[in-house]
Amino acid sequence: MKTTYGDRLTLVPLDVTDSKSIEAAAEQVQRETDALDLLINNAGVFFPSAGFADLKPESLGQSFAVNSIAPMMVSQKLMPLLQKSDSPKIVNITAPTRPIAQLQRTENHSYIASRYASNAMTKMLSLELRALGVIVVALCPATSEPT
Secondary structure, three states: OEEEOOOOOOOOOOOOHHHHHHHHHHHHHHHHHOOOOOEOOOOOOOOOOOHHHHHHHHHHHHHHHHHHHHHHHHHHHHHHHHHOOOEEHHHHHHOOOOOOOOOOOOOOOHHHHHHHHHHHHHHHHHHHHHOOOEEEEOOOOOOOOOO
């Protein structure tokens, strides 16, 4: 299903944890435009945990799949369009994180760990794509204290 608002916005269905959905979304975007100036990876999930005993493999897996892996896979599939832009940018929405040595939290394990992973992969991607002229950043819209 496609819904278009005016001639400037097209909504594209996407399940960021499904490689076929990512591929279909990338194909639809390629049909809509010749180049992509800005990709904002904004999907995220949060599964609370009060402590170590609350951890569940499903929560850990889903947190990493959505918060850490998905931004890389979506970016990878849309790279051909980003490379055709004069000023390509990838923005990964994240949460603030302290240096790992300063981490004092003992709750919400899957969320915090997946955000550290996302931030690390965003940094690695920025280093790799710099030579191609692609700016890659992690932005946190919240003003709360780092975790």
